[in-house]
Amino acid sequence: xxxxxxxxxxxxxxxxxxxxxxxxxxxxxxxxxxxxxxxxxxxxxxxxxxxxxxxxxxxxxxxxxxxxxxxxxxxxxxxxxxxxxxxxxxxxxxxxxxxxxxxxxxxxxxxxxxxxxxxxxxxxxxxxxxxxxxxxxxxxxxxxxxxxxxxxxxxxxxxxxxxxxxxxxxxxxxxxxxxxxxxxxxxxxxxxxxxxxxxxxxxxxxxxxxxxxxxxxxxxxxxxxxxxxxxxxxxxxxxxxxxxxxxxxxxxxxxxxxxxxxxxxxxxxxxxxxxxxxxxxxxxxxxxxxxxxxxxxxxxxxxxxxxxxxxxxxxxxxxxxxxxxxxxxxxxxxxxxxxxxxxxxxxxxxxxxxxxxxxxxxxxxxxxxxxxxxxxxxxxxxxxxxxxxxxxxxxxxxxxxxx
Numbered sequence: 001x002x003x004x005x006x007x008x009x010x011x012x013x014x015x016x017x018x019x020x021x022x023x024x025x026x027x028x029x030x031x032x033x034x035x036x037x038x039x040x041x042x043x044x045x046x047x048x049x050x051x052x053x054x055x056x057x058x059x060x061x062x063x064x065x066x067x068x069x070x071x072x073x074x075x076x077x078x079x080x081x082x083x084x085x086x087x088x089x090x091x092x093x094x095x096x097x098x099x100x101x102x103x104x105x106x107x108x109x110x111x112x113x114x115x116x117x118x119x120x121x122x123x124x125x126x127x128x129x130x131x132x133x134x135x136x137x138x139x140x141x142x143x144x145x146x147x148x149x150x151x152x153x154x155x156x157x158x159x160x161x162x163x164x165x166x167x168x169x170x171x172x173x174x175x176x177x178x179x180x181x182x183x184x185x186x187x188x189x190x191x192x193x194x195x196x197x198x199x200x201x202x203x204x205x206x207x208x209x210x211x212x213x214x215x216x217x218x219x220x221x222x223x224x225x226x227x228x229x230x231x232x233x234x235x236x237x238x239x240x241x242x243x244x245x246x247x248x249x250x251x252x253x254x255x256x257x258x259x260x261x262x263x264x265x266x267x268x269x270x271x272x273x274x275x276x277x278x279x280x281x282x283x284x285x286x287x288x289x290x291x292x293x294x295x296x297x298x299x300x301x302x303x304x305x306x307x308x309x310x311x312x313x314x315x316x317x318x319x320x321x322x323x324x325x326x327x328x329x330x331x332x333x334x335x336x337x338x339x340x341x342x343x344x345x346x347x348x349x350x351x352x353x354x355x356x357x358x359x360x361x362x363x364x365x366x367x368x369x370x371x372x373x374x375x376x377x378x379x380x381x382x383x384x385x386x387x388x389x390x391x392x393x394x395x396x397x398x399x400x401x402x403x
Contacts, residue, residue, distance in 0.1 A: 002104040003029040004316045006092060007111060007309070008258070010078045011039025012301045013289025014111035015067040017309030021109070022074045024313035029103065030071075031082040031094060037071075038064030039113060040136070041298065043143045046164055048191075052299035063298060087258050090284055106316035107284050109308050110259055110272065114252035114290035122156075122250060126212040131219030135161040135249040139168065148172055150245030154222060155179040156210050159377075160188035160296070162249025167196035169247070177241050178203040180210060180224055182231050185356055187251075187377050189296060210246070211238065219244050254291045268335045269293035275324055275340035276347045278308025279315070286312040293337040293350060296379045300350065307345065320344070325389070330398030332360070334376060341395060343386065351380040351397060359402040364388070365395045370402060 005021040007014045010032035018030040036042065041049070044060030051057055054066065071078070083095040092103045116134040133141070133149055139161065141147045153169050155162045158181035166176050179197060184207045186193045197204055205224065211233045212223040226237035254271030264281035266273040271294070272280055272287040279286050288308035289301045314320050324340040327349075335352035349364060357374040367388035371380065389395060 001101060002106075003027050004106045005029070005109060005309070005312045006031065006103060006105040006107075007109040008084055008092075009039065009111035009113060009289070009291075010034075010037040010080075011111065011113050011289065012041060012063070012067070012298045013113070013305030013308070014039070014109070015064070015071060016302045016305030017109045017111055017286075017288060017312070018076050018078075019067065019070050019074060020306045020309035021313040022076055024310055024317075026106075026313035026316055028076055029105075030076060030078040031084065032078050032080045033083055035080050037068055037078050037080070043136075043140050045143050046168070049298050052297065053302055060298075067302075084258055087262060087285075105284070107286060107312040109278070109305075109312050110280075110285060110287040110291060111289045111305060111308070112255045112258070112291050114254045114271075114294055117248075117250040117253055119246075119248045119250075122248070124210055124213055126222075127215050129213070129215030129217055129219045131215065131244050132213070132246045132248065135159075135165045135247050138165055138245075138247050142168060142172055148174065149247075150174065150219075150243075152177065152243045153245035153247055154210075154224075154241050154243050155247045155249060157181065157249035157251070158183075158187040158193070158204065159249045159251060160192050162247065163188045163192040163196040165247055165249065166202050167200055170200050170202070174245070176200075176202050177243060178205055180205045180208050182207065182209040182227050185375060185377070187249075189378060190375075209233070213246065219246055222246055252290060252294045254294065256291065259285065259287075263287070264339075266293065266337060266339055268329050268333070269337055271337075273339045274308075274337070275342050276307075276338050277311040277320065277342055277345045278304065279311060279320065279340075279342070283320075284315065286315075293335060295350065300379070300381060303348070311345070325392060325395060327395045327397060330363070330396045332357075332399040332401070333397050335379075336397045341389060343389070346386065347384040347389060347395075349380070349382045349384060349397060351382070351399070352376050352378075353380075353399050357399070357401050360399040361402050362397070362399050364397045365392050374399065
């Protein structure tokens with residue numbers, strides 16, 4: 001079997017890529033390991049999705065349904081319960097309920113998203129009782145499987161999903177004794193700090209972390225301590241919380257396993273390195289979504305998916321040409337995406353700063369703009385007009401603090 005464009009992953013990026021590739025006239029095959037499209041959106045029943053893309057506030061399932069409806073109109077059918085075993089030289093080995101199939105592809109869009117950082121990777125000493133969940137697992141238990149994980153919880157990590165789960169647990173009748181964050185500032189969006197913690201009187205403990213877990217068969221208590229600038233626990237600051245549930249929101253890690261040996265990595269985002277058209281270091285492989293960089297908003301993931309799908313289809317038709325201009329992270333730039341600029345599509349930069357700034361000047365090539373209230377948890381999305389990039393051999397992206 002041969003297809004023009006194969007998309008792996010039917011989340012926000014994958015569905016958007018499939019739609020755009022189909023609109024470009026490509027024969028499209030969309031595969032998904034779950035039993036339905038939508039990806040993580042299906043368990044995100046809170047609102048806040050689609051404010052940029054649809055100019056409406058939707059829940060995750062509502063957002064996913066909008067794209068499923070578009071796919072239905074275009075005749076795009078996703079192959080679900082499908083497992084990609086291997087990606088080779090313009091071919092993919094796919095395992096489905098019908099068996100094993102080798103598929104030749106003109107181009108591939110890799111859109112598998114990210115995974116949660118597990119509790120074991122945090123190296124927290126103590127017992128290993130039940131009652132410890134990643135935030136995504138706890139979310140699935142409540143929103144999809146209708147199970148309450150416990151009665152009294154502490155959240156470790158103030159990323160957006162951790163903040164959202166703090167509110168969700170309270171709404172389901174659990175007591176949340178607090179959210180613990182080792183950084184001196186929240187890890188999630190300010191709106192989520194306000195709407196999920198402050199509105200529900202949930203304490204936020206900054207510059208703090210869990211230093212011990214205690215319990216026999218079920219979690220009984222955790223020990224939290226303040227940390228110094230190097231994140232080392234400060235003796236004498238320990239506080240014991242008696243809980244039966246610990247929800248870990250320690251960040252997301254881009255999924256790279258299937259393409260690990262095929263494409264270059266972005267050293268700042270730890271994801272797949274791409275150009276501004278979604279093309280990777282291997283010309284027939286495109287990528288988009290949280291497997292390239294962990295984005296704040298699903299709207300951004302959608303935009304990137306559309307771009308990757310569009311140019312994957314154009315690549316098959318031989319319409320993707322032009323040299324690449326490297327994009328390099330400079331001063332105070334913790335994450336920069338993409339890493340190459342191909343002048344056939346306007347450049348949209350996604351940037352995270354290394355530290356909070358009241359005011360910072362973004363410099364990208366000949367482009368400059370001042371932003372206020374910069375924090376690492378909130379991603380900057382900036383369109384750079386072509387005239388600021390003409391004649392450059394490389395584009396250095398830096399953020400200079402304005403005093």
